[in-house]
Amino acid sequence: MSGQTYRPEGIADDFTTGETAADRADAATGAAAGTSATGPGDGAGRPPSGTPKAPRLGWRGMLRWTWRQLTSMRVALMLLMLLAVAAVPGSVFPQRPQDPAAVVEYLGEHPTAGEWLDRFGFFDVYSSPWFSAIYLLLLVSLVGCIVPRTISHAKALRNRPPRTPARFERFPATASGTTSAAPDEVTGAVAAHLRGRVRLLPTFRVDTGTEDARPARGKVPARPASRTVAAERGYLRETGNLLFHLALVGLVISVGIGHLMQYRGQAIITEGRGFANAVVDYDTFESGAWFDPESLVPFSMTLDAFTSEFATDSVAFAQSRDFTADVTVTEPDGSSSEHQIKVNHPLEIDGAKIYLQGNGYAPDITVTDAEGATAFSGRVPFLPEDQLYTSRGVVKVPDVSEGLDQIGLIGYFLPTAVINDDGTAESVFPLPTDPLLVLEVYRGDLGLDEGVPQNVYRLDTADLEASVDEDGERVTLLLEPGDSVELPDGLGTVALGEVVPRFVALDLRHDPSLAWVLSFSLLALVGLTGSLFLPRRRIWVRTWTSDGVTRVEVAGLARGDDAGLSGEVERTLAAVPGIETDDRPADENTEG
Amino acid sequence: MEIAELSDLLVWAAATTFAIAMIAFAIDLGRRGDERIEARSEARAAVVPAGADAGTVPDEAPAAGDVPAAPRRRAAGIGVSTSWLGTGLLLLGIVLRGVAAGRTPWANMYEFTLVGSFIAMVVFLVLNLRRDVRFLGAFVTGIVTLFLVVGLNSFHVAATGVQPALQNYWLVLHVGVAIAATGIFTVSFVMSALQLLRDGRDSGTPFLTRPGFRWLDRMPTPGTLESMSFRLNAVGFVMWTFTIIGGAIWAEDAWGRYWGWDPKEVWSFVIWVVYAAYLHARTTRGWSGRRAAWFVVVGYACVLFNFTGVNLIFNGKHSYSGIS
Ligand code: HEM
Numbered sequence: 074m075s076g077q078t079y080r081p082e083g084i085a086d087d088f089t090t091g092e093t094a095a096d097r098a099d100a101a102t103g104a105a106a107g108t109s110a111t112g113p114g115d116g117a118g119r120p121p122s123g124t125p126k127a128p129r130l131g132w133r134g135m136l137r138w139t140w141r142q143l144t145s146m147r148v149a150l151m152l153l154m155l156l157a158v159a160a161v162p163g164s165v166f167p168q169r170p171q172d173p174a175a176v177v178e179y180l181g182e183h184p185t186a187g188e189w190l191d192r193f194g195f196f197d198v199y200s201s202p203w204f205s206a207i208y209l210l211l212l213v214s215l216v217g218c219i220v221p222r223t224i225s226h227a228k229a230l231r232n233r234p235p236r237t238p239a240r241f242e243r244f245p246a247t248a249s250g251t252t253s254a255a256p257d258e259v260t261g262a263v264a265a266h267l268r269g270r271v272r273l274l275p276t277f278r279v280d281t282g283t284e285d286a287r288p289a290r291g292k293v294p295a296r297p298a299s300r301t302v303a304a305e306r307g308y309l310r311e312t313g314n315l316l317f318h319l320a321l322v323g324l325v326i327s328v329g330i331g332h333l334m335q336y337r338g339q340a341i342i343t344e345g346r347g348f349a350n351a352v353v354d355y356d357t358f359e360s361g362a363w364f365d366p367e368s369l370v371p372f373s374m375t376l377d378a379f380t381s382e383f384a385t386d387s388v389a390f391a392q393s394r395d396f397t398a399d400v401t402v403t404e405p406d407g408s409s410s411e412h413q414i415k416v417n418h419p420l421e422i423d424g425a426k427i428y429l430q431g432n433g434y435a436p437d438i439t440v441t442d443a444e445g446a447t448a449f450s451g452r453v454p455f456l457p458e459d460q461l462y463t464s465r466g467v468v469k470v471p472d473v474s475e476g477l478d479q480i481g482l483i484g485y486f487l488p489t490a491v492i493n494d495d496g497t498a499e500s501v502f503p504l505p506t507d508p509l510l511v512l513e514v515y516r517g518d519l520g521l522d523e524g525v526p527q528n529v530y531r532l533d534t535a536d537l538e539a540s541v542d543e544d545g546e547r548v549t550l551l552l553e554p555g556d557s558v559e560l561p562d563g564l565g566t567v568a569l570g571e572v573v574p575r576f577v578a579l580d581l582r583h584d585p586s587l588a589w590v591l592s593f594s595l596l597a598l599v600g601l602t603g604s605l606f607l608p609r610r611r612i613w614v615r616t617w618t619s620d621g622v623t624r625v626e627v628a629g630l631a632r633g634d635d636a637g638l639s640g641e642v643e644r645t646l647a648a649v650p651g652i653e654t655d656d657r658p659a660d661e662n663t664e665g
Numbered sequence: 666m667e668i669a670e671l672s673d674l675l676v677w678a679a680a681t682t683f684a685i686a687m688i689a690f691a692i693d694l695g696r697r698g699d700e701r702i703e704a705r706s707e708a709r710a711a712v713v714p715a716g717a718d719a720g721t722v723p724d725e726a727p728a729a730g731d732v733p734a735a736p737r738r739r740a741a742g743i744g745v746s747t748s749w750l751g752t753g754l755l756l757l758g759i760v761l762r763g764v765a766a767g768r769t770p771w772a773n774m775y776e777f778t779l780v781g782s783f784i785a786m787v788v789f790l791v792l793n794l795r796r797d798v799r800f801l802g803a804f805v806t807g808i809v810t811l812f813l814v815v816g817l818n819s820f821h822v823a824a825t826g827v828q829p830a831l832q833n834y835w836l837v838l839h840v841g842v843a844i845a846a847t848g849i850f851t852v853s854f855v856m857s858a859l860q861l862l863r864d865g866r867d868s869g870t871p872f873l874t875r876p877g878f879r880w881l882d883r884m885p886t887p888g889t890l891e892s893m894s895f896r897l898n899a900v901g902f903v904m905w906t907f908t909i910i911g912g913a914i915w916a917e918d919a920w921g922r923y924w925g926w927d928p929k930e931v932w933s934f935v936i937w938v939v940y941a942a943y944l945h946a947r948t949t950r951g952w953s954g955r956r957a958a959w960f961v962v963v964g965y966a967c968v969l970f971n972f973t974g975v976n977l978i979f980n981g982k983h984s985y986s987g988i989s
């Protein structure tokens with residue numbers, strides 16, 4: 074029967090081959106077992122002894138051999154090991170897709186090594202050619218292994234249990250006994266027991282048969298005509314295994330398609346303001362190759378309010394406890410609705426999910442230049458740098474009146490500020506009970522007209538002149554809400570608005586593959602559970618009458634490790650009416 | 666006394682109890698080593714037909730001498746009862762920790778260590794109800810004692826609430842199952858390590874054939890150890906698979922993507938692949954047995970690294986240890 078069952082090259086599997094370890098030992102001591110000679114490096118790992126010369130393979134033979142190798146258990150194992158090793162560098166080196174700034178920093182610190190690492194893709198491991206090669210080969214191997222297995226399993230599903238073997242003693246679990254019941258009664262009782270109580274869903278698939286009397290042959294003693302039962306259960310185990318492997322393929326494919334179709338945009342919005350779902354309205358926007366900008370549903374969204382809560386007990390002082398953004402969404406048809414977005418609770422609109430990814434303060438800052446003209450007015454997001462929301466931000470003021478120096482402000486926003494004895498200020502709580510804005514002032518050419526894209530949260534001060542006092546110390550301006558302060562060197566004034574608006578960083582994402590990814594993952598989990606825990610067993614029974622008593626012998630074979638096999642064998646024997654079990658030496662496996 | 670302090674005290678008490686259990690189990694192992702030798706010489710002294718293998722003396726040496734076999738294992742009995750006691754103390758410590766923090770008690774490294782150790786002990790003790798696995802005792806209690814002491818000294822943080830990203834039922838499921846899997850992998854690792862040692866001794870590895878390793882002779886055969894280890898690994902692997910899927914579902918909600926190759930995700934993936942490789946190795950000709958057991962050792966090393974190294978060295982989204 075192993076002829077029609079597909080097995081990957083190199084699998085050690087007594088069950089499907091129908092041969093036991095004892096058989097193999099027999100074969101090894103006998104003539105060289107002429108099993109599948111697959112050319113170079115035979116499947117069993119050693120060239121079959123006595124094979125004179127491998128026949129010339131030719132290119133088709135080579136191809137077939139390569140395919141056999143690629144879909145062999147050993148290669149799958151190698152590839153899995155490689156995959157594990159290849160994944161590691163991605164946790165050691167900074168990765169471009171996750172943290173581009175860290176990569177730049179690393180390259181700066183290790184110029185030579187960094188360049189080589191970069192060349193070999195170590196800063197983007199999971200899209201590197203070598204990582205991709207490993208998982209693609211694994212996928213090919215998987216498909217090559219799984220498709221034929223599925224076909225042969227589909228056939229096996231209709232198979233009858235294999236014929237009752239001639240010798241029972243070589244099986245891992247056996248039991249025997251005697252009874253006064255007739256062999257026909259025995260097989261009937263055993264068959265009913267094995268099928269189980271549910272008629273439509275039999276536990277075992279059972280065949281009963283008859284055997285003619287046979288003379289002693291080799292080690293097998295003579296036997297009168299007998300009745301036999303052959304039973305098999307656990308087809309679902311293999312089904313589960315195949316389901317698992319197929320689901321993995323589905324998983325990888327749906328993840329890949331998701332990458333091609335998804336899009337993701339980030340927007341920072343402040344209280345009372347909003348944004349529209351259009352590519353141009355996002356601060357950053359990324360999308361896969363199959364993304365179509367038309368597919369964005371043009372809803373718009375306003376941030377009505379943002380609230381946060383922090384712990385005030387001494388143990389966890391200032392740890393965040395809750396963030397809530399209240400928003401109003403207006404659909405293209407004009408209808409609007411109110412929602413809440415929280416961490417862990419994204420808002421779903423029109424197939425896209427909107428996440429609350431960050432928050433902070435965006436003080437309202439107005440700069441008036443030396444000529445009295447308003448050179449800048451707006452809300453400036455200051456990015457929190459620690460748990461106490463010590464937040465850093467810059468104001469770039471290029472639009473001063475003709476002939477004046479441009480102005481740059483760098484500073485910190487402290488939601489609850491205390492001023493230390495040495496004059497430095499620090500934040501002591503994340504909520505705005507006593508806000509303070511601390512600014513340093515620069516003047517010169519901000520370099521915005523040179524066309525080089527600039528980070529809005531960074532001010533390059535290399536070519537700028539800092540304002541200093543008579544002692545050469547940097548001038549720092551301190552502003553509380555509502556304050557208006559003169560800039561040094563007669564540059565003008567800066568004012569801080571009465572209320573400090575909050576900002577939220579929103580992340581909008583659409584990935585049409587999510588449902589597929591989840592379904593395949595769960596299928597894989599179900600399949601895996603089945604393939605590991607559903608027992609696959611065969612039970613054979615032979616019974617005959619001699620000298621007026623009926624002998625019953627039972628043997629069992631299981632796929633893989635199966636602690637319950639001997640129990641199954643014993644229960645089968647116990648199902649025989651009036652059975653008297655033979656004494657047997659204790660099972661050697663129960664030591665320990 | 667504050668509830669949180671009481672919890673810490675109970676954990677210290679549990680660690681001490683496990684240390685005592687370990688000593689008891691170790692004494693038992695030492696005795697059994699001697700017993701083996703005695704059994705051997707007895708077997709030789711008795712009139713044995715030439716060629717009989719002394720190694721086939723039944724496991725529970727028959728009451729051959731004047732000393733019956735049972736009292737010889739009194740130390741192991743003490744080990745088991747102190748293990749139960751320690752496990753009870755630890756459970757109480759965990760429960761009180763949860764009460765003090767007002768949430769599920771597994772949200773940071775310290776608590777993870779407590780619960781993981783607890784599960785390892787429960788796996789060992791429950792297994793021991795079904796068959797005699799007292800030979801594992803010294804190693805499981807030893808590892809657990811080590812975990813608890815390291816946890817108390819290096820990972821301990823005050824009991825308190827959690828940040829918004831952690832306020833989710835997935836904290837209970839994803840982290841809970843991850844911890845359970847870790848506890849199971851701990852016990853199966855001990856089994857596979859013993860398998861490798863016993864196998865090494867049987868095949869005459871010079872280091873392992875020294876008299877100091879006599880106790881290995883009393884371990885079950887490598888084959889038995891392997892199949893016991895496999896059963897646990899299979900359960901652990903399914904749970905780990907669930908951990909990863911659950912983590913991805915949670916990450917989709919909390920971080921806006923289900924998978925982002927964050928260091929913790931990378932290492933969870935590596936662990937998963939190593940144990941998948943282990944399952945394949947078991948069924949690959951020439952790789953089952955000894956070689957497959959090495960995968961368990963490597964896999965468990967990855968589990969430990971994922972827990973300690975990744976939390977403390979790498980800077981990822983999973984930096985919830987609370988240790989600064
Ligand atoms: C992405 C790569 C793969 C993963 C993650 C994977 C995972 C697994 C897992 C977890 C099992 C355990 C289930 C069990 O033991 O019953 C398993 C079993 C199995 N795998 Fe794979 N597999 C992969 C690729 C392959 C490939 C390429 C082959 C073919 C060469 C293969 C052939 C098998 C076979 C035959 C079994 C059943 C072993 C047995 O008899 O128990 N797998 N696989």
